[in-house]
Amino acid sequence: MQPAYDTRNIVANLHFPACPMSDASYRDAIFSTPLDRVARFSFDEQVVACFPDMIRRSVPGYGQILGMLGLIAQRHLRHGAHVYDLGCSLGAASLALAGQLPPDAFRLTAVDLSPAMVARARETLAAECPGHAIEVAEGDIRTLDYRPSGMIVLNFTLQFLPREDRDAVIARLHEALEPGGVLVLSEKVVDLDEQDNAWRVERYHDFKRANGYSDLEISQKRNALENVLVPDSLDAHHDRLARAGFSRSLTWFQYLNFASLIAFKEA
């Protein structure tokens, strides 16, 4: 008899592997013991080692978002066009696209700032989808020299940039996209209505508890993310996309305080 809140119950309906689960990945216990001082959260080796478990238990709807990327690409991506996976981490978005599209459908560049993430993503993508044209590059999405692309995935990455850097990045992504190209932007979001926001955050913490995190882990991680993960509202995202020149954008998915948007460049 499976316990009511068995971890598998919560994540069992992932459409696609939430993250490459290599043998070397562990259960996230980074914040499980009391820390005298909670350091700023960073995507270091310790996080990389447990990242598949961490993101699957911490981001509601993560697997569903990954699963839709291929379907969005099948509808919008020009055959053979270039794709970016920006802030790729272990390359789960790239892997999801490779799992749903044939090798000649696209060429992909996966980019991340963390050397530890890039090293592991290179290993994983080379092992899991050797037939696809996928390059993993270490870099900063604020300074990258972008090549013309048919689709750009920005999956829970913009939130880690200082707010003052976000407009310029989105504007450069709009410029890099071919006419008719799409940007998929997934983010943790904040409600402008305080009561609504409080409700979503409380349910989000229930989600984490149901996935096996303790109150101590939830609290210490929240402190570590203070001023590191800075969520915007959905309105702020749509306004920024419009300012960048996207002709249309919509929120296609939301699960508590996590959402995914798609923005369209005029054909």
Ligand SMILES: Nc1ncnc2c1ncn2[C@@H]1O[C@H](C[S@+](CC[C@H]([NH3+])C(=O)[O-])CC(=O)[O-])[C@@H](O)[C@H]1O
């Ligand atoms: N300026 C930057 N330039 C490049 N990368 C950056 C920058 N800042 C942060 N990162 C990288 O953005 C990623 C954010 S995780 C993305 C999940 C992934 N997209 C996934 O679909 O699994 C989201 C999360 O952990 O919640 C990390 O790998 C950072 O190193």
Ligand SMILES: O=C(O)C(=O)Cc1ccccc1
């Ligand atoms: O917002 C949170 O509380 C999270 O835990 C999201 C998250 C997931 C993975 C790495 C960093 C933040």
